[in-house]
Amino acid sequence: MDRFDALRTLLAAVDGGSLSAASRRLGMPLPTVSRKISELEAHLGTQLLIRTSRKLVLTEAGQGFVPAARRVLGELEEAERAAAGEYRTPSGELLVTASLRFGKAYLTPVVLAFLAEYPQVNVRVIAADYVVDLIENHVDVAVRVGRLPDSxxxxxxxxxxxxxxxxxxxxxxxxxxPQTPEDLAAHDCIAFEGLQPARHWPFGVGADARTIAIKPRFAGNTADAVIAAAVADMGVVRLLSYQAAEAISHGQLIPLLADQSPDPMPVxxxxPPAQLVPLKLRAFLDFVAPRLKTALRDLGG
Structure with missing residues (x-):
């Protein structure tokens, strides 16, 4: 039994929530997935997973073993990268994620400039208007807009x-x-369901801070959808400045209630944490960070 391979199979099943998910993720036949996990359990002399018709449940032994398995595989991957030279020269592949609008307008141009400077590094950019789990999806770095949880x-x-x-x-x-936020009660509004709270918009800061309930005529879960609705004269929309910048610059949308804006969102x-940060990631962060910082400053926050 290849124990490292068995550990990878176990974690794929746990992260995916089922043996079938592990099979799809690893490109491995389902019976092989089941056999590898059963062999690992036999080797350990204990059951790690309870297999139900709908999901996998970790046993008490499994709850203790899975975090240790993650550490072991993490250290193995670090050692492999070190041996391959990733800590001597920037090389290899990076997976980067950002929201659709930010990825298209700001991140992608900077990534292309980075690739021109570092020919031994390849980058995949995944743009999506939802939060991508960095650990589960093996993402190297993400652009996150908003206050960060303690993760x-x-x-x-x-x-x-x-x-x-x-x-x-x-x-x-x-x-x-509308001259005041309260005037929005008499207007059609457009809700971006990808941001929360979607139907209560905050205005003002400090003692003037308040939320206004809106009734959406249209709601969508991507910035492109709600911008298209606003440009099509469907109502008033609330966006982050980088999302609205293009339509405003083209005269398609007009900013309102600027003196009632709430506090800006951090970017x-x-x-993920690592004992040794690969040079490819360190080089990427050092290259991208100041350029995105300049872009956000030029945008005016």
């Missing part, structure tokens, strides 16, 4: 981005321009 990830702040309430010129001509580069 154990390593974070480097690169700036902040403000909130913008806006609408199309045609909509405002037809329905009038960080985050990555």
């Amino acid at each position: 154990g990830l390593v974070a480097r702040r690169i700036g902040e981005t403000g909130w913008v309430v806006c609408a199309s010129p045609a909509y405002l001509e037809q329905r009038g321009t 960080h580069l985050v990555h």
Whole structure:
């Protein structure tokens, strides 16, 4: 039995929630997945997983073993990268994630410039308007907008981005321009369901801070969808400044209630902790961070 291979199979099943998920992730036949885990359990002399029809449940022994297995495989991967030279010269592949709009407008151009400087590094950019689990999906670094939970990830702040309430010129001509947040009660609104709270918009800071309930005429879970609705004269939308920048610069959307904006959201580069940070990741962070910081500053937060 290849114990390292068995550990990888076990973690794929635990992370995926089923043997079938591990089979798909590893490109391995389902009976082989089941056999490898059974062989590992036989080797240890204890059951690690309880297999039900819907999910896998860790036994008490499994709850203690899985974190140790992660550490062992992590140290093995570190040793392999060191032997392959990743700690001597930037090389290898990086997986990077950001939101759709940020990835397209800001991250991708910087990544392309990075690739020109570091020909031995390859980068995959995954853009999505939802939070990608860095550990489960083996992501090297992510751009995160908003206040970070206490997750154990390593974070480097690169700036902040403000909130913008806006609408199309045609909509405002037809329905009038709201002068206060409370005026939104008389307007059609557009909710970005990917941000929470989606139907209570905060305004003001300090003693003036308050939330306003809105009734969406349209709601979507991507920035592109809600921007398209706003440009199509469907109502008032609330976006982060980097999301609205292009439409505003083209005159498709007009900012509103600028003096009532809430505190801006911090922007960080985050990555999983590591005893030794590979040169490819260190080089990427040192290259990308100041350039994204400049882009956010030029955007005006």
